Amino acid sequence: MELCDLTARELSGLLRQRKVSAVEILESCLERIGQVDGRPGSLDAGPLTPEDEQKVHAFITLTDDRALQQAREVDRKLAAGEDPGPLAGIPFTVKDIFCVRGTRTTAASRILANYIAPYTATPVERLEASGGLMLGKVNLDEFTYGSSSESSAFQPSPRNPWNPSRVPGGSSGGSTASVAAGEAVLSLGTDTAGSIRQPAAFCGVVGLKPTYGRVSRYGLIAFASSLDCPGPIARDVTGAAMMLQAMAGPDPRDATTADLPPEDYLSQLEAGVRGLRIGLSPDYFRITFPTPDGGFEQQPLPVEIEASVRKAADLLRALGAEIIEDVPMPNTRYGIPAYFVISRVEAASNLHRYDGVKYGYRTPEPVADLRSMYRKTRGQGFGVQPKLRILMGMYVSAAQYSEQYYQRALRVRTLIRRDFETVFDPQGPYRLNALLTPTTPTAAFAMSAVYGDSVLMQYADQLTVPANHAGIPGLSIPAGLDAEGLPLGIQLLGPDFSEATLLRIARAYEQATEAEVWRTQKPAVLS
Structure with a gap:
């Protein structure tokens, strides 16, 4: 196995044992980028070639010189006996919606194509201060507006490493594709309606939307300021916890950050699920569409998607969790x-x-x-x-x-928040520690199949957007492959600032399924 295919924790251990150097880790990722990424997104890309259709196209801008300087500094600190930081030597990519000083920061839009950021976003600053190596800026839907990454002004747009004829999801499609393809070990994305969790499910990686205010938005080019959440994308649950540990916490430059210190997310990962109450809601096993006459039409989710959630619930029950069925979430349909x-x-x-x-x-x-x-x-x-x-x-x-x-929509948002408060209330009828749901209503759809239909595209986020309205954390983890070999994701939702609990549940599931055949499968671009 190549270094670029290892997890953040595995690489950190090898680095600190001096079995590999940060420069060697970086070189492995750069070699993989050269093998699978193809040409970076540009404004004047021209028509796609057959080769383009088999590549990932995650990047807009590669910052290999910056990463090399950072890697050499990590190796210098290790040689001198200094602590290089908890993410030392771990390559990561940054969704090109974050400002990074001295780099082109485009938001995947022509209107910012020549913008060189004069300052660095707090999450990026903290990742670099922790010893991470910033590989570059990755592609996305223009200004994060979309669920497939196809609306980028910088073409070719990203493709799904598991099947390049499918979308990687969006808007953090370049982020999840770069991690799934082994081009990076971690990535920084944003989630406004599911833009971390939905592409994480499509690409078979771990994606976490933290509680609103848990991670600073300073330096994030805003879409919807009351919904946007920066968050980690990783190869496994431990990597997401390591990344969140580095980024979370108050920021005097962002008045919306919570005045709470971050928890030690790593110390609780192996605590198991015994005694936890995890709910299943029938409202998350169907998609509800408004009809022209003012009513709603319901469609059940595909059988294999519901089955993946119920199988996960059975595993967690066997590990000691209490599974609560038929939890009502009636306002999910209005999300x-x-x-x-x-x-x-x-x-x-x-x-x-x-x-x-x-x-x-x-x-x-x-x-x-x-x-x-x-x-x-x-x-x-x-x-x-x-x-x-x-x-x-x-x-x-x-x-x-x-x-x-507008005023009616704000009242509906309050009702959605109230649903979660009811089921998570420790004195209420359900007393849940987490809600277990599908992440998406389908696996990754074909390139161009939905693009251009704003309504249909948006409904790819119906199962993720309620968490953004409520401001609560949500975590998507891989849960197998469908009949076509495409990844499926399941989602854990919890009360405010319960990231440690969600990561703990996800880690227990990850360990319980580590021997399953689907975990040995690799994306098509790596075959």
Whole structure:
């Protein structure tokens, strides 16, 4: 097995035993990138070639020189007997929605294609301070607007390493694809409606959306500020815990971070699940669509997806957990409609800063006045998805429609939060420590199969978005392969700041399934 295919904990152990060097670990990842990634995303990519269709295309910008300097510094500290940090020598990628000083930071949009960030986002800063090696900036849906990573202005867009004809999910598709393909050991993503957990499920890796405020948003280019959550993507549960340990905690530069120190997530990983109460909800075993007449239509999830959750529940029961059936989550069905409204209002507000005046793209065409310059800059610089969100956000927040749409959506968000408070209440009828659900309603769909249908694309997030409305943590872990050999994911949801418990449950499941055949399967790009 190559070094780039090992977990963060395995590599950390080898490094500290001086069996490998940080430079050797980095070289292994760079070699893998050269083998499987193909050309990086660019604005003028031209038509796809047959070779393009077999590559991963995770990267927009490779920062190999920066990573090499960091690796040499880790090796120097080890040689001098100094502590190089808990993530020393571990290569990671960064979703190109985070600012990193001195690097191009594009948000996968033409309007920021020439933007060089003057400062570094807190999560990236903390990962590097912990000894991590930043390999580069990876691709995503433009401004994180999507669930497949296909809306990036930088093409070719990322592909799923398990089957390059399938999407990696989104918007953190480049992040999850880079980890699944062994190009990186860890990756930093963001989750606004499931944008870490959904692609993690599609690519067969671990993805964690922390509690809102657990990880600083300073330096994150905002989509919907009340929903966005930076979080870790890793090859296994321990890697996610190591990464969260490094990033979590208060930040004086972000007033929305919780004034709570991070827990020792690693110390509780092996505690097992005995005595924990884990719930199953029928509302997470179906997708509910609104109909034109104001009603709802329900469709059950595919049998193999529900079966993966129930098999996990049986395993956890055998390990000592108490499984609580038929937990009602009645407002889950409203998660996507409420998200459509709230996220568009916040996106429209955040996109107003891109005007061609202060930074980023400015139209090269002659203009008569400032208004004309704004119009042309935004018309040429934004892709379809940002334009749709601006139009919808302005519409539903207008004075004559605000009560009908925006205020109602905010009340629905409160109802979704209340559902979780009820089932997690230690004095309530259910007293759950966690809720176990599917992560996604399907495995990874084909490239171009859903792209362009904003409604259908959004419903890929129906099972993940309630956690964003409620602000609670959510963790997706691999749970097998479907009949076509594509990864399936299961999700654990818990009360505020219960990341340690979710990681503990996930680790118990990981250990219980470590001998299963599906864990020996490798993505197609590695065959």
